[in-house]
Amino acid sequence: MKKIRITIINGSYHQKGKTIGIANEFTSLLEKKLYKYTLVINRIELNNSKLETCRGCKNCFSNGICRLDKIDDMHKIKRILCMSDVVIFSSPVYLKMITASMKLILDRLAYWTHIFKLHNTLGIIVLSAATSGINETNAYLMDILSHLGISVIGTIYNDIYCEKNYTNFEIDRIATMIERIIKGKEEISNDLLERYFKSFQYVYKEFVKNNKYDAEINYWLQNDYLSKKTYLQLLEDNDGENVDDE
Ligand SMILES: Cc1cc2nc3c(=O)[nH]c(=O)nc-3n(C[C@H](O)[C@H](O)[C@H](O)COP(=O)(O)O)c2cc1C
Structure with missing residues (x-):
């Protein structure tokens, strides 16, 4: 039976709180809808993880390496994300x-x-609020996850005194989309990903023209990103697991 590897990253301080409650309810409904597959579910509790804050050294941008990865759980988290x-x-x-x-x-x-490291990854956003701020938080996450190369296929949330705002229809839609993508029948690019990819490609082409090389541009060159006409082409040419090469 084909495996679908799902990772939940919980950023709530309450391990039995509303947010993880929604994520768990959502994943158990997904398990029912995707019963033909083996769902391997991994949970990362950020508040139980040893995580250092970024020090702003920018070593990652220039050398592709974060020195902090050696002393906390980030390397492990990165490996899980890639898989x-x-x-x-x-x-x-x-x-x-x-x-x-x-x-x-x-x-x-x-x-x-x-570097669109997490291309080939589907993203789902789960949010919980008391009254307001879902739209702002969702827009922010959509933007950053797209920059990571993730194709966001849905948002599930609670607000207005924790009223449930998602429906079985929405979960059905997401489950169907996951199944079609896993089977290779649906493409996972979208307008946002295409736009971000194009603008980064333009910048890195300028870097090459000006002989400016660092870890980022080297990654683009090694992975032949500059020659891709679209983000979709990158996805098609790099079909499979993301590589944890750090
Ligand atoms: C510091 C803090 C700030 C919050 N800010 C907002 C907010 O801007 N808008 C809102 O609707 N709820 C806000 N809340 C409420 C939480 O989003 C809400 O209670 C959420 O469901 C908690 O999830 P949890 O049970 O996983 O911790 C805030 C709560 C805290 C502790």
Whole structure:
């Protein structure tokens, strides 16, 4: 039976809170809908993980390496992300934003936002709020996850005094999409990914013209990103697992 590897990253401080409750309910409904597959579900509790905040040294951008990865759990998290077919980013809304722990890991993945490292990965956003801030938080996450190369296929959330705002129809839609993508019948690019890829490609072509080389441009050259006409072409040419080459 084909395996679908799903990772839930929980940025809530409550391991039995609303946010993880929604993510768990959602994944158990997905398990029912995708009963023909073996779902391997991994949970990363950010607040149980040893994670250092980014120090802003920019070593990742120039050398492709974060020195902090050696002293905390980030290397392990990166490996899990590379091996996942679907990543569920779940966070409560804090002041119309993700929580600090979710922001922390995104900062630590900043280099990956320049190299579309997580192409071939599907993303689902799970949010929980008391009254407001879902739209702002969702827009932010959509943007950053797309820069990571992730194709975001749905958002599941609670708001207005924790009323459930997602329906079985939405879960059906997401499950069907996952199945079609896993079977290779659906493409996972979208307008946002195409736009971001094009603008980065333009910048890195200028780098080459000006003989400016660092880890990012080397990654683009080694992976032949500059020759791709579209992000979709990159996905088609790099079909399979993302490589953890750090
Ligand atoms: C510091 C802090 C800031 C918050 N900011 C917002 C907010 O901007 N908008 C909102 O609707 N709820 C806000 N909330 C409420 C949480 O988003 C809400 O209670 C959420 O469901 C908690 O999820 P959890 O049970 O996983 O911790 C905030 C809560 C805290 C502790």
